[in-house]
Structures are given as structure tokens and as C-alpha cells.
Amino acid sequence: MEAIRLEFKSEIKEKIIALLSSFSADELKIVEEDSDFDLNKKKMDASLAKIKNGTAKFYTIEEVDAILEETISKYEN
Template identity: 75%
Template sequence: MEAIRLEFKSEIKEKILELLSSFSSDDLKIVQEDPDFDANKKKLDATLAKIKNGTAESCSLEELDAYLEKTISEYEN
């Protein structure tokens, strides 16, 4: 199956749902969109821009492992 995202005025929602309901459930499935989609997309776009322009903070796997070991050891006792 394929998925598309529709944006429409609230006045036509009922008409759109009426049209879509004419298809069988095997042919069409209506999936509710994540209410935080736009906010998440904006954050991810900003992060991608930082990665592309070289300003993103990163660390090596060894640095991450050392950080995690230190954090875990603080909470072991």
C-alpha cells in the first residue's frame, strides 16, 4: 500500500471521509496522523541542516561507550 498526506479545510472533512468510505477496507485504510508530526519534522530538519553544514555535535563510539560506562557506574550502587 502507499500513503499520502492530505491537507484540507475543516469544512470539507465530512465530504472527504464520505468519499473515502466508499472504498473497501482492503483497498483503503485511514490512518490518523501523529499530532506532533509538524513539530518533529521541524526539529529533524534543523538537525539535518546542522549535520550538513558541519555544526552538529557528535562523538565517536569509543567516547560514547566511555560516557555510558561512567553513567552506569554512578547508578550501580
């Protein structure tokens, strides 16, 4: 299946839903968009920009393991 994102004026929502409802469930599935989609997209775009311009900080598996171990040890007791 493919997915598209639609933006429309609220007054035509009923018409759109009526049209889309004419398709069977195996032809079309209506998925409500995540309310945080735009915020998450901005965060991901910012992260991608840092990767592309070379300012992103990368960690090895060993570095991540050490960071996690240190964090866990702070809260163990």
C-alpha cells in the same frame, strides 16, 4: 502502499472521510497523524541542516558507550 498527507478545512472532513470510506480496507488505510508531527519535523530539519552545514557533533560507538556507562554509574546506587 503509498502515503500522502492532506491538509483541509475542518468543514469538509466529513466529505473526505465519506469518500475514503468507499474504498476497501486492503485498498486504503486511514492513519491518524501524530499530533507532534510538525514539531518532530522541525527538529529533524534542524538536525539535517546541522549535518549539511558541518556543525553537527558525531560520536563513535566507543564514545557513546563511555557516555552511557558514565550516566548509568551516576544512578546505579
